[in-house]
Amino acid sequence: MADREKVEKLYDSLRTFNEKRGYLLNPDADFAKALVNSLVINEDRYGYQVCPCRLASGSRAEDLDIICPCDYRDADIIQYGACYCGLYVSRDIASGKVELKPIPERRPNKEMRLKMAEEKSKIKTQNSNPGSKLPVWRCTVCGYLCAREDAPEICPICGVAHDRFERFM
Amino acid sequence: MADREKVEKLYDSLRTFNEKRGYLLNPDADFAKALVNSLVINEDRYGYQVCPCRLASGSRAEDLDIICPCDYRDADIIQYGACYCGLYVSRDIASGKVELKPIPERRPNKEMRLKMAEEKSKIKTQNSNPGSKLPVWRCTVCGYLCAREDAPEICPICGVAHDRFERFM
Amino acid sequence: MADREKVEKLYDSLRTFNEKRGYLLNPDADFAKALVNSLVINEDRYGYQVCPCRLASGSRAEDLDIICPCDYRDADIIQYGACYCGLYVSRDIASGKVELKPIPERRPNKEMRLKMAEEKSKIKTQNSNPGSKLPVWRCTVCGYLCAREDAPEICPICGVAHDRFERFM
Numbered sequence: 001m002a003d004r005e006k007v008e009k010l011y012d013s014l015r016t017f018n019e020k021r022g023y024l025l026n027p028d029a030d031f032a033k034a035l036v037n038s039l040v041i042n043e044d045r046y047g048y049q050v051c052p053c054r055l056a057s058g059s060r061a062e063d064l065d066i067i068c069p070c071d072y073r074d075a076d077i078i079q080y081g082a083c084y085c086g087l088y089v090s091r092d093i094a095s096g097k098v099e100l101k102p103i104p105e106r107r108p109n110k111e112m113r114l115k116m117a118e119e120k121s122k123i124k125t126q127n128s129n130p131g132s133k134l135p136v137w138r139c140t141v142c143g144y145l146c147a148r149e150d151a152p153e154i155c156p157i158c159g160v161a162h163d164r165f166e167r168f169m
Numbered sequence: 170m171a172d173r174e175k176v177e178k179l180y181d182s183l184r185t186f187n188e189k190r191g192y193l194l195n196p197d198a199d200f201a202k203a204l205v206n207s208l209v210i211n212e213d214r215y216g217y218q219v220c221p222c223r224l225a226s227g228s229r230a231e232d233l234d235i236i237c238p239c240d241y242r243d244a245d246i247i248q249y250g251a252c253y254c255g256l257y258v259s260r261d262i263a264s265g266k267v268e269l270k271p272i273p274e275r276r277p278n279k280e281m282r283l284k285m286a287e288e289k290s291k292i293k294t295q296n297s298n299p300g301s302k303l304p305v306w307r308c309t310v311c312g313y314l315c316a317r318e319d320a321p322e323i324c325p326i327c328g329v330a331h332d333r334f335e336r337f338m
Numbered sequence: 339m340a341d342r343e344k345v346e347k348l349y350d351s352l353r354t355f356n357e358k359r360g361y362l363l364n365p366d367a368d369f370a371k372a373l374v375n376s377l378v379i380n381e382d383r384y385g386y387q388v389c390p391c392r393l394a395s396g397s398r399a400e401d402l403d404i405i406c407p408c409d410y411r412d413a414d415i416i417q418y419g420a421c422y423c424g425l426y427v428s429r430d431i432a433s434g435k436v437e438l439k440p441i442p443e444r445r446p447n448k449e450m451r452l453k454m455a456e457e458k459s460k461i462k463t464q465n466s467n468p469g470s471k472l473p474v475w476r477c478t479v480c481g482y483l484c485a486r487e488d489a490p491e492i493c494p495i496c497g498v499a500h501d502r503f504e505r506f507m
Contacts (some may be wrong), residue, residue: 138303143243
Protein backbone atom coordinates (compact mmCIF):
# COMPACT_ATOMS: atom_id res chain seq x y z
CA MET A 1 0.00 0.00 0.00
CA ALA A 2 1.21 3.49 -0.83
CA ASP A 3 1.81 6.28 1.65
CA ARG A 4 -1.65 7.32 2.89
CA GLU A 5 -0.86 11.02 2.79
CA LYS A 6 0.28 10.84 -0.85
CA VAL A 7 -2.92 9.02 -1.78
CA GLU A 8 -5.15 11.58 -0.06
CA LYS A 9 -3.22 14.42 -1.69
CA LEU A 10 -3.44 12.95 -5.19
CA TYR A 11 -7.12 12.07 -4.67
CA ASP A 12 -7.93 15.63 -3.60
CA SER A 13 -5.98 17.23 -6.42
CA LEU A 14 -7.50 14.91 -9.04
CA ARG A 15 -10.98 15.63 -7.74
CA THR A 16 -10.59 19.42 -7.68
CA PHE A 17 -8.69 19.64 -10.96
CA ASN A 18 -11.09 17.38 -12.85
CA GLU A 19 -14.36 18.70 -11.48
CA LYS A 20 -13.40 22.14 -12.72
CA ARG A 21 -12.90 20.63 -16.17
CA GLY A 22 -16.12 18.65 -16.28
CA TYR A 23 -14.76 15.25 -15.24
CA LEU A 24 -16.12 13.49 -12.15
CA LEU A 25 -14.41 10.90 -9.96
CA ASN A 26 -16.37 7.85 -8.82
CA PRO A 27 -18.57 9.04 -5.92
CA ASP A 28 -17.63 5.88 -3.96
CA ALA A 29 -14.61 7.52 -2.32
CA ASP A 30 -13.16 4.24 -0.95
CA PHE A 31 -13.28 2.66 -4.40
CA ALA A 32 -11.74 5.77 -6.00
CA LYS A 33 -8.99 5.95 -3.37
CA ALA A 34 -8.08 2.29 -3.91
CA LEU A 35 -7.46 3.17 -7.57
CA VAL A 36 -5.57 6.33 -6.64
CA ASN A 37 -3.47 4.20 -4.27
CA SER A 38 -2.48 2.06 -7.27
CA LEU A 39 -1.67 5.19 -9.28
CA VAL A 40 0.74 6.30 -6.55
CA ILE A 41 2.34 2.82 -6.51
CA ASN A 42 2.68 2.90 -10.30
CA GLU A 43 4.18 6.39 -10.21
CA ASP A 44 6.85 5.08 -7.78
CA ARG A 45 7.46 1.93 -9.83
CA TYR A 46 7.41 3.28 -13.39
CA GLY A 47 7.77 7.03 -13.04
CA TYR A 48 4.30 7.69 -14.44
CA GLN A 49 0.73 7.08 -13.27
CA VAL A 50 -0.17 4.21 -15.51
CA CYS A 51 -3.70 2.70 -15.42
CA PRO A 52 -4.14 0.43 -12.38
CA CYS A 53 -6.38 -1.99 -14.29
CA ARG A 54 -4.08 -2.76 -17.20
CA LEU A 55 -0.70 -4.45 -17.63
CA ALA A 56 2.04 -1.84 -18.04
CA SER A 57 5.18 -2.55 -20.06
CA GLY A 58 7.36 -0.15 -18.11
CA SER A 59 8.25 1.84 -21.24
CA ARG A 60 6.57 5.25 -21.21
CA ALA A 61 6.36 5.31 -25.02
CA GLU A 62 4.57 1.95 -25.13
CA ASP A 63 2.31 2.77 -22.16
CA LEU A 64 1.49 6.31 -23.30
CA ASP A 65 -2.11 5.51 -24.18
CA ILE A 66 -2.83 4.02 -20.75
CA ILE A 67 -1.26 6.71 -18.56
CA CYS A 68 -4.18 7.92 -16.45
CA PRO A 69 -6.32 9.60 -17.75
CA CYS A 70 -5.99 7.12 -20.61
CA ASP A 71 -6.71 7.79 -24.28
CA TYR A 72 -9.92 5.75 -23.90
CA ARG A 73 -11.49 7.50 -20.89
CA ASP A 74 -13.61 10.04 -22.68
CA ALA A 75 -15.09 7.63 -25.23
CA ASP A 76 -15.87 5.15 -22.43
CA ILE A 77 -17.55 7.81 -20.28
CA ILE A 78 -19.78 8.79 -23.20
CA GLN A 79 -20.59 5.21 -24.25
CA TYR A 80 -20.59 3.32 -20.92
CA GLY A 81 -20.78 6.03 -18.26
CA ALA A 82 -17.33 5.35 -16.84
CA CYS A 83 -13.71 4.75 -17.80
CA TYR A 84 -12.37 1.17 -17.91
CA CYS A 85 -11.36 1.30 -14.21
CA GLY A 86 -14.41 3.17 -13.01
CA LEU A 87 -12.28 6.00 -11.64
CA TYR A 88 -13.97 8.59 -13.87
CA VAL A 89 -17.74 8.49 -14.27
CA SER A 90 -20.52 10.31 -16.12
CA ARG A 91 -22.98 12.66 -14.45
CA ASP A 92 -25.70 9.99 -14.58
CA ILE A 93 -23.50 7.46 -12.81
CA ALA A 94 -22.27 10.05 -10.30
CA SER A 95 -25.81 11.03 -9.36
CA GLY A 96 -26.90 7.39 -9.03
CA LYS A 97 -29.42 7.72 -11.88
CA VAL A 98 -27.69 4.97 -13.82
CA GLU A 99 -25.93 1.90 -12.42
CA LEU A 100 -22.26 1.28 -13.21
CA LYS A 101 -21.67 -1.91 -15.21
CA PRO A 102 -18.42 -3.57 -16.32
CA ILE A 103 -16.69 -1.67 -19.13
CA PRO A 104 -15.30 -3.70 -22.04
CA GLU A 105 -11.65 -3.10 -23.00
CA ARG A 106 -11.42 -0.55 -25.80
CA ARG A 107 -7.62 -0.56 -26.05
CA PRO A 108 -6.45 -2.28 -29.25
CA ASN A 109 -4.24 -5.34 -28.74
CA LYS A 110 -0.46 -5.07 -28.93
CA GLU A 111 -0.15 -6.07 -32.58
CA MET A 112 -2.74 -3.48 -33.59
CA ARG A 113 -1.08 -0.81 -31.42
CA LEU A 114 2.29 -1.41 -33.03
CA LYS A 115 0.73 -1.10 -36.46
CA MET A 116 -0.98 2.15 -35.45
CA ALA A 117 2.24 3.57 -33.96
CA GLU A 118 4.07 2.73 -37.18
CA GLU A 119 1.45 4.52 -39.24
CA LYS A 120 1.59 7.53 -36.97
CA SER A 121 5.37 7.83 -37.21
CA LYS A 122 5.12 7.56 -41.01
CA ILE A 123 2.57 10.33 -41.02
CA LYS A 124 4.71 12.49 -38.72
CA THR A 125 7.65 12.39 -41.08
CA GLN A 126 5.36 13.00 -44.07
CA ASN A 127 3.88 15.98 -42.22
CA SER A 128 0.33 14.91 -42.98
CA ASN A 129 -2.60 14.28 -40.69
CA PRO A 130 -2.93 11.17 -38.50
CA GLY A 131 -5.97 11.67 -36.32
CA SER A 132 -7.83 13.60 -38.96
CA LYS A 133 -10.30 10.80 -39.59
CA LEU A 134 -11.80 11.68 -36.22
CA PRO A 135 -14.81 14.00 -36.35
CA VAL A 136 -14.42 17.57 -35.06
CA TRP A 137 -17.14 18.74 -32.66
CA ARG A 138 -18.17 22.34 -32.11
CA CYS A 139 -19.85 23.80 -29.06
CA THR A 140 -22.72 25.85 -30.45
CA VAL A 141 -22.50 28.24 -27.49
CA CYS A 142 -18.83 29.17 -27.31
CA GLY A 143 -17.38 27.69 -30.50
CA TYR A 144 -14.96 25.32 -28.72
CA LEU A 145 -13.59 22.70 -31.13
CA CYS A 146 -12.36 19.20 -30.28
CA ALA A 147 -11.57 16.10 -32.31
CA ARG A 148 -12.80 12.88 -30.74
CA GLU A 149 -15.16 9.98 -31.41
CA ASP A 150 -18.06 11.79 -29.77
CA ALA A 151 -18.57 15.24 -28.23
CA PRO A 152 -17.66 15.64 -24.52
CA GLU A 153 -20.22 15.22 -21.75
CA ILE A 154 -20.04 18.94 -21.01
CA CYS A 155 -18.18 21.73 -22.76
CA PRO A 156 -14.87 22.27 -20.90
CA ILE A 157 -14.96 25.96 -21.86
CA CYS A 158 -18.51 27.16 -21.20
CA GLY A 159 -20.05 24.22 -19.35
CA VAL A 160 -23.05 23.45 -21.57
CA ALA A 161 -24.34 19.90 -22.04
CA HIS A 162 -23.41 17.25 -24.63
CA ASP A 163 -26.41 17.99 -26.84
CA ARG A 164 -25.24 21.57 -27.42
CA PHE A 165 -22.39 20.25 -29.62
CA GLU A 166 -22.66 19.85 -33.38
CA ARG A 167 -20.50 18.07 -35.92
CA PHE A 168 -18.11 20.61 -37.45
CA MET A 169 -15.80 18.56 -39.64
CA MET B 170 -40.90 33.47 -7.09
CA ALA B 171 -38.40 30.68 -6.74
CA ASP B 172 -36.82 29.49 -3.52
CA ARG B 173 -34.45 32.28 -2.46
CA GLU B 174 -31.68 29.90 -1.40
CA LYS B 175 -31.73 28.14 -4.79
CA VAL B 176 -31.48 31.49 -6.56
CA GLU B 177 -28.53 32.65 -4.47
CA LYS B 178 -26.77 29.31 -4.98
CA LEU B 179 -27.24 29.34 -8.77
CA TYR B 180 -26.25 33.01 -8.95
CA ASP B 181 -23.04 32.35 -7.02
CA SER B 182 -22.13 29.27 -9.02
CA LEU B 183 -22.82 31.00 -12.35
CA ARG B 184 -20.73 33.97 -11.33
CA THR B 185 -17.73 31.93 -10.15
CA PHE B 186 -17.87 29.42 -12.98
CA ASN B 187 -18.23 32.03 -15.69
CA GLU B 188 -15.74 34.58 -14.43
CA LYS B 189 -13.07 31.90 -14.51
CA ARG B 190 -13.95 31.32 -18.16
CA GLY B 191 -14.00 34.95 -19.20
CA TYR B 192 -17.76 35.59 -19.01
CA LEU B 193 -19.14 38.28 -16.74
CA LEU B 194 -22.60 38.52 -15.17
CA ASN B 195 -24.41 41.85 -15.19
CA PRO B 196 -22.86 43.91 -12.35
CA ASP B 197 -26.37 45.02 -11.27
CA ALA B 198 -26.81 42.06 -8.89
CA ASP B 199 -30.55 42.65 -8.34
CA PHE B 200 -31.18 42.63 -12.08
CA ALA B 201 -29.03 39.51 -12.55
CA LYS B 202 -30.74 37.72 -9.66
CA ALA B 203 -34.17 38.46 -11.11
CA LEU B 204 -33.06 36.64 -14.28
CA VAL B 205 -31.51 33.81 -12.27
CA ASN B 206 -34.81 33.55 -10.38
CA SER B 207 -36.53 32.94 -13.72
CA LEU B 208 -33.93 30.33 -14.64
CA VAL B 209 -34.72 28.43 -11.44
CA ILE B 210 -38.46 28.64 -12.20
CA ASN B 211 -37.84 27.40 -15.76
CA GLU B 212 -35.66 24.56 -14.49
CA ASP B 213 -38.55 23.44 -12.25
CA ARG B 214 -41.12 23.86 -15.01
CA TYR B 215 -39.29 22.44 -18.03
CA GLY B 216 -36.39 20.50 -16.57
CA TYR B 217 -33.82 22.83 -18.14
CA GLN B 218 -32.77 26.45 -17.63
CA VAL B 219 -34.32 28.00 -20.68
CA CYS B 220 -33.85 31.72 -21.43
CA PRO B 221 -36.13 33.87 -19.22
CA CYS B 222 -36.70 36.42 -22.00
CA ARG B 223 -37.94 34.08 -24.70
CA LEU B 224 -40.96 31.85 -25.19
CA ALA B 225 -40.05 28.22 -24.54
CA SER B 226 -41.83 25.35 -26.29
CA GLY B 227 -41.26 22.87 -23.49
CA SER B 228 -39.44 20.45 -25.81
CA ARG B 229 -35.72 20.37 -25.01
CA ALA B 230 -34.84 19.59 -28.64
CA GLU B 231 -36.76 22.63 -29.91
CA ASP B 232 -35.51 24.91 -27.13
CA LEU B 233 -31.90 23.73 -27.29
CA ASP B 234 -30.60 26.98 -28.80
CA ILE B 235 -32.15 29.09 -26.02
CA ILE B 236 -31.08 27.05 -22.99
CA CYS B 237 -28.99 29.52 -20.99
CA PRO B 238 -26.26 30.29 -22.01
CA CYS B 239 -27.98 30.43 -25.38
CA ASP B 240 -26.36 29.88 -28.78
CA TYR B 241 -26.55 33.64 -29.37
CA ARG B 242 -24.86 34.90 -26.19
CA ASP B 243 -21.31 35.16 -27.43
CA ALA B 244 -22.14 36.90 -30.71
CA ASP B 245 -24.37 39.38 -28.85
CA ILE B 246 -21.69 40.12 -26.26
CA ILE B 247 -19.20 40.89 -29.02
CA GLN B 248 -21.63 42.97 -31.11
CA TYR B 249 -23.85 44.63 -28.49
CA GLY B 250 -21.96 44.20 -25.21
CA ALA B 251 -24.55 41.90 -23.65
CA CYS B 252 -26.67 38.83 -24.28
CA TYR B 253 -30.34 39.27 -25.24
CA CYS B 254 -31.44 39.23 -21.56
CA GLY B 255 -28.56 41.30 -20.26
CA LEU B 256 -27.49 38.49 -17.90
CA TYR B 257 -24.03 38.25 -19.49
CA VAL B 258 -22.16 41.43 -20.34
CA SER B 259 -18.89 42.54 -21.92
CA ARG B 260 -15.99 44.00 -19.96
CA ASP B 261 -16.86 47.51 -21.16
CA ILE B 262 -20.44 47.20 -19.93
CA ALA B 263 -19.35 45.57 -16.66
CA SER B 264 -16.93 48.40 -15.92
CA GLY B 265 -19.51 51.05 -16.77
CA LYS B 266 -17.44 52.38 -19.69
CA VAL B 267 -20.28 51.67 -22.09
CA GLU B 268 -24.01 51.87 -21.41
CA LEU B 269 -26.22 48.82 -21.90
CA LYS B 270 -28.84 49.26 -24.64
CA PRO B 271 -31.66 46.96 -25.77
CA ILE B 272 -30.36 43.95 -27.73
CA PRO B 273 -32.23 42.98 -30.91
CA GLU B 274 -33.36 39.32 -31.22
CA ARG B 275 -30.78 37.31 -33.13
CA ARG B 276 -32.64 34.00 -32.93
CA PRO B 277 -34.08 32.99 -36.32
CA ASN B 278 -37.87 32.61 -36.44
CA LYS B 279 -39.47 29.19 -36.10
CA GLU B 280 -39.78 28.51 -39.83
CA MET B 281 -36.11 29.31 -40.36
CA ARG B 282 -35.09 27.21 -37.35
CA LEU B 283 -36.97 24.19 -38.64
CA LYS B 284 -35.27 24.57 -42.01
CA MET B 285 -31.86 24.82 -40.32
CA ALA B 286 -32.56 21.77 -38.13
CA GLU B 287 -33.56 19.80 -41.21
CA GLU B 288 -30.34 20.75 -42.99
CA LYS B 289 -28.30 19.80 -39.94
CA SER B 290 -29.88 16.38 -39.65
CA LYS B 291 -29.26 15.80 -43.37
CA ILE B 292 -25.63 16.75 -42.88
CA LYS B 293 -25.32 14.49 -39.82
CA THR B 294 -26.41 11.43 -41.76
CA GLN B 295 -24.18 12.41 -44.69
CA ASN B 296 -21.27 12.77 -42.26
CA SER B 297 -20.28 16.12 -43.70
CA ASN B 298 -19.81 19.49 -42.04
CA PRO B 299 -22.71 21.69 -40.91
CA GLY B 300 -21.18 24.61 -39.04
CA SER B 301 -18.12 24.70 -41.23
CA LYS B 302 -19.13 27.93 -42.90
CA LEU B 303 -18.26 29.63 -39.62
CA PRO B 304 -14.76 31.12 -39.45
CA VAL B 305 -12.19 29.49 -37.17
CA TRP B 306 -10.30 31.87 -34.86
CA ARG B 307 -6.84 31.25 -33.45
CA CYS B 308 -5.36 32.78 -30.32
CA THR B 309 -1.93 33.98 -31.41
CA VAL B 310 -0.58 33.43 -27.89
CA CYS B 311 -1.67 29.89 -27.01
CA GLY B 312 -3.03 28.55 -30.31
CA TYR B 313 -6.59 27.98 -28.99
CA LEU B 314 -9.02 27.41 -31.86
CA CYS B 315 -12.73 28.12 -31.90
CA ALA B 316 -15.37 28.37 -34.62
CA ARG B 317 -17.78 31.26 -34.19
CA GLU B 318 -18.92 34.43 -35.92
CA ASP B 319 -16.26 36.51 -34.20
CA ALA B 320 -13.38 35.74 -31.82
CA PRO B 321 -14.22 35.70 -28.08
CA GLU B 322 -13.81 38.76 -25.85
CA ILE B 323 -10.90 37.11 -24.07
CA CYS B 324 -9.14 33.81 -24.74
CA PRO B 325 -10.71 31.19 -22.41
CA ILE B 326 -7.37 29.35 -22.27
CA CYS B 327 -4.71 32.01 -21.75
CA GLY B 328 -6.77 35.11 -20.99
CA VAL B 329 -5.48 37.50 -23.68
CA ALA B 330 -7.76 40.09 -25.29
CA HIS B 331 -9.95 39.88 -28.41
CA ASP B 332 -7.41 41.58 -30.65
CA ARG B 333 -4.86 38.81 -30.06
CA PHE B 334 -6.98 36.43 -32.17
CA GLU B 335 -6.46 35.91 -35.89
CA ARG B 336 -8.58 34.27 -38.55
CA PHE B 337 -7.32 30.69 -39.01
CA MET B 338 -9.79 29.09 -41.39
CA MET C 339 9.12 51.77 -9.15
CA ALA C 340 5.43 51.01 -9.30
CA ASP C 341 3.02 50.95 -6.40
CA ARG C 342 4.00 47.91 -4.31
CA GLU C 343 0.39 46.87 -3.67
CA LYS C 344 -0.43 46.90 -7.38
CA VAL C 345 2.62 44.74 -8.11
CA GLU C 346 1.71 42.18 -5.43
CA LYS C 347 -1.86 42.06 -6.66
CA LEU C 348 -0.90 41.55 -10.31
CA TYR C 349 1.74 38.98 -9.32
CA ASP C 350 -0.80 36.99 -7.29
CA SER C 351 -3.47 37.12 -9.97
CA LEU C 352 -1.02 36.13 -12.73
CA ARG C 353 0.25 33.23 -10.65
CA THR C 354 -3.20 31.85 -9.76
CA PHE C 355 -4.71 32.43 -13.20
CA ASN C 356 -1.81 30.90 -15.07
CA GLU C 357 -1.13 27.92 -12.84
CA LYS C 358 -4.72 26.82 -13.36
CA ARG C 359 -4.08 26.95 -17.10
CA GLY C 360 -0.78 25.09 -17.08
CA TYR C 361 1.60 28.08 -17.14
CA LEU C 362 4.14 28.61 -14.37
CA LEU C 363 5.76 31.85 -13.22
CA ASN C 364 9.49 31.89 -12.49
CA PRO C 365 9.91 30.31 -9.03
CA ASP C 366 12.37 33.09 -8.11
CA ALA C 367 9.66 35.37 -6.73
CA ASP C 368 11.91 38.45 -6.48
CA PHE C 369 12.93 38.10 -10.11
CA ALA C 370 9.32 37.55 -11.20
CA LYS C 371 8.11 40.52 -9.18
CA ALA C 372 10.73 42.79 -10.75
CA LEU C 373 9.25 41.89 -14.14
CA VAL C 374 5.69 42.34 -12.86
CA ASN C 375 6.75 45.74 -11.53
CA SER C 376 7.75 46.68 -15.08
CA LEU C 377 4.42 45.39 -16.40
CA VAL C 378 2.60 47.72 -13.99
CA ILE C 379 4.79 50.64 -15.10
CA ASN C 380 4.12 49.82 -18.77
CA GLU C 381 0.39 49.55 -18.12
CA ASP C 382 0.46 53.07 -16.63
CA ARG C 383 2.63 54.41 -19.44
CA TYR C 384 1.09 52.76 -22.52
CA GLY C 385 -2.26 51.48 -21.35
CA TYR C 386 -1.28 47.85 -21.87
CA GLN C 387 1.14 45.43 -20.21
CA VAL C 388 3.81 45.34 -22.86
CA CYS C 389 6.86 43.05 -22.44
CA PRO C 390 9.39 44.57 -20.01
CA CYS C 391 12.36 43.23 -21.98
CA ARG C 392 11.54 44.70 -25.36
CA LEU C 393 11.26 48.17 -26.82
CA ALA C 394 7.62 49.21 -27.13
CA SER C 395 6.43 51.62 -29.83
CA GLY C 396 3.50 52.92 -27.81
CA SER C 397 0.99 51.89 -30.49
CA ARG C 398 -1.09 48.94 -29.33
CA ALA C 399 -1.48 47.65 -32.89
CA GLU C 400 2.27 47.63 -33.45
CA ASP C 401 3.04 46.19 -30.01
CA LEU C 402 0.28 43.59 -30.09
CA ASP C 403 2.65 40.64 -30.42
CA ILE C 404 4.67 41.68 -27.37
CA ILE C 405 1.84 42.42 -24.94
CA CYS C 406 2.50 40.00 -22.09
CA PRO C 407 1.96 37.07 -22.52
CA CYS C 408 3.61 37.65 -25.89
CA ASP C 409 2.97 35.69 -29.08
CA TYR C 410 6.36 34.00 -28.60
CA ARG C 411 5.97 32.75 -25.01
CA ASP C 412 4.65 29.29 -25.70
CA ALA C 413 7.15 28.41 -28.41
CA ASP C 414 9.99 29.66 -26.20
CA ILE C 415 8.80 27.65 -23.19
CA ILE C 416 8.72 24.49 -25.31
CA GLN C 417 12.09 25.13 -26.99
CA TYR C 418 14.09 26.92 -24.29
CA GLY C 419 12.16 26.30 -21.07
CA ALA C 420 11.20 29.93 -20.55
CA CYS C 421 9.81 32.99 -22.29
CA TYR C 422 12.20 35.70 -23.50
CA CYS C 423 12.01 37.55 -20.15
CA GLY C 424 12.07 34.46 -17.98
CA LEU C 425 8.72 35.39 -16.41
CA TYR C 426 7.08 32.15 -17.58
CA VAL C 427 9.00 28.90 -17.26
CA SER C 428 8.61 25.20 -18.06
CA ARG C 429 8.01 22.51 -15.42
CA ASP C 430 11.63 21.39 -15.67
CA ILE C 431 12.92 24.91 -15.02
CA ALA C 432 10.37 25.49 -12.25
CA SER C 433 11.40 22.31 -10.44
CA GLY C 434 15.11 23.12 -10.80
CA LYS C 435 15.77 20.03 -12.94
CA VAL C 436 17.04 22.20 -15.77
CA GLU C 437 18.95 25.48 -15.51
CA LEU C 438 17.59 28.64 -17.10
CA LYS C 439 19.81 30.01 -19.88
CA PRO C 440 19.48 33.20 -21.96
CA ILE C 441 16.67 32.99 -24.51
CA PRO C 442 17.37 34.26 -28.04
CA GLU C 443 14.93 36.80 -29.51
CA ARG C 444 12.31 35.05 -31.62
CA ARG C 445 10.41 38.19 -32.59
CA PRO C 446 10.94 39.06 -36.26
CA ASN C 447 12.54 42.44 -36.93
CA LYS C 448 10.42 45.46 -37.77
CA GLU C 449 10.71 45.14 -41.55
CA MET C 450 9.65 41.48 -41.40
CA ARG C 451 6.78 42.31 -39.02
CA LEU C 452 5.44 44.98 -41.35
CA LYS C 453 5.56 42.53 -44.24
CA MET C 454 3.72 39.89 -42.18
CA ALA C 455 1.08 42.39 -41.04
CA GLU C 456 0.53 43.42 -44.65
CA GLU C 457 0.05 39.79 -45.70
CA LYS C 458 -2.36 39.21 -42.83
CA SER C 459 -4.50 42.21 -43.72
CA LYS C 460 -4.58 41.04 -47.34
CA ILE C 461 -5.69 37.61 -46.20
CA LYS C 462 -8.35 39.11 -43.90
CA THR C 463 -9.99 40.97 -46.73
CA GLN C 464 -9.75 37.92 -48.98
CA ASN C 465 -11.37 35.87 -46.21
CA SER C 466 -8.80 33.10 -46.51
CA ASN C 467 -6.54 31.56 -43.90
CA PRO C 468 -3.44 33.31 -42.53
CA GLY C 469 -2.11 31.12 -39.74
CA SER C 470 -3.15 27.92 -41.44
CA LYS C 471 0.42 26.93 -42.23
CA LEU C 472 0.80 26.21 -38.53
CA PRO C 473 0.28 22.58 -37.53
CA VAL C 474 -2.82 21.67 -35.52
CA TRP C 475 -2.19 19.53 -32.42
CA ARG C 476 -4.72 17.18 -30.83
CA CYS C 477 -4.75 15.98 -27.25
CA THR C 478 -5.25 12.22 -27.54
CA VAL C 479 -7.06 12.17 -24.19
CA CYS C 480 -9.69 14.92 -24.49
CA GLY C 481 -9.50 15.89 -28.17
CA TYR C 482 -8.47 19.51 -27.51
CA LEU C 483 -7.19 21.18 -30.69
CA CYS C 484 -4.70 24.03 -30.97
CA ALA C 485 -2.67 25.52 -33.79
CA ARG C 486 0.90 26.40 -32.85
CA GLU C 487 4.47 25.51 -33.73
CA ASP C 488 4.58 22.71 -31.17
CA ALA C 489 2.05 21.16 -28.78
CA PRO C 490 1.68 22.80 -25.31
CA GLU C 491 3.63 21.62 -22.29
CA ILE C 492 0.45 20.30 -20.72
CA CYS C 493 -3.08 20.12 -22.08
CA PRO C 494 -4.98 23.21 -20.81
CA ILE C 495 -8.21 21.20 -20.82
CA CYS C 496 -7.39 17.83 -19.23
CA GLY C 497 -3.89 18.39 -17.87
CA VAL C 498 -1.99 15.55 -19.59
CA ALA C 499 1.64 15.94 -20.66
CA HIS C 500 3.15 17.19 -23.95
CA ASP C 501 3.75 13.68 -25.29
CA ARG C 502 0.02 12.88 -25.21
CA PHE C 503 -0.51 15.28 -28.15
CA GLU C 504 -0.49 14.16 -31.78
CA ARG C 505 -0.31 16.07 -35.05
CA PHE C 506 -3.87 16.50 -36.33
CA MET C 507 -3.53 18.76 -39.36
